[in-house]
Amino acid sequence: MPYALRYTKTIAAVWDSLPATVSEGLAQALVAVCEDxxxxxxxxxxxxxxxxxxxxxxxxxxxxxxxxxxxxxxxxIDYLG
Structure with missing residues (x-):
């Protein structure tokens, strides 16, 4: 059973401010994190x-x-790009 992902509104705002490709990469990586x-x-x-x-x-x-x-x-979340 996968783990549930939780984050605050502040984290959501940071995530939303990321470039699209970076945001998508984070989403894909977090799917893996929730599995393992x-x-x-x-x-x-x-x-x-x-x-x-x-x-x-x-x-x-x-x-x-x-x-x-x-x-x-x-x-x-820190983005150095």
Whole structure:
């Protein structure tokens, strides 16, 4: 069963402001994250299995993985393009 994706209105606004190709790449990567959060991301700092990093080209996102609730929360999106 896939994890559910969660994010705030602020994150939604950042995502909406991305160039179309970058936004699409993020969406595709997040589908993979919801299927396999640990296999499709890297640790953020110490590998606690909860705070994760997603890198898609020039885009960097910080994620929180709630294993008990089966949710992935986007905490930060940075685009360096």
């Amino acid at each position: 959060p640990l296999g499709s991301t890297e640790p953020y700092g110490d590998d606690d299995g909860i705070m994760r990093t997603l890198v898609v080209g020039a885009l960097f996102a910080v994620l929180y993985v709630g294993h008990q609730t089966r949710t992935v929360h986007i905490y930060q």
